[in-house]
Amino acid sequence: MRGIFVLIVLVHISISGFGQASSLKDFKLIGNATGVQSLTATDFSNVFKGRLTRWGNSRSVILCLPSANNETADDVATLVYNTSVKGMQKFWLTIVFQGRANPPVVFDTDAEMINYIKKTPGSIALVSSSVECPKEFIISLK
DSSP: OOHHHHHHHHHHHHHTTTOOOOOOGEEEEEESSSSSSEEEEEEEEHHHHTTTBBBBSSSSEEEEETTTSSHHHHHHHHHHHSSSSHHHHHHHHHHHHSSSSOOOOSSSSHHHHHHHHHOOEEEEEEEEESSSSGGEEEEEEO
16 A cells, blocks of 8 residues: 555656756856856866866856755756755865865855856856846856
């Protein structure tokens, strides 16, 4: 009987769409004075995984990520790092501890992240596509 109940719950979850992962289409890539107006998938990965630490204009890359309290944190962790929020945090602790990159700046809300981007040259972030953001900060993905 318990097995049937679990099966019914799983079918209901899959039909209702609960737990479906977001895609990059659900986000805007934004940055300030990065010297780029678009990024390839490889460059995007290199920035968000700490392999690219300077922009072509010699500014330092300042990566902004959602904190565990941010409602987009789970989706960003899954989409970009293919892991949980804890896994994303562990990834960055390892990179920073090894001295390979500066730590990302974390924010509880997308609004805080956007305000930081507006004031900080070299910064980049993924924010929900539903939030308002000045067009001059949007970076397209190729």
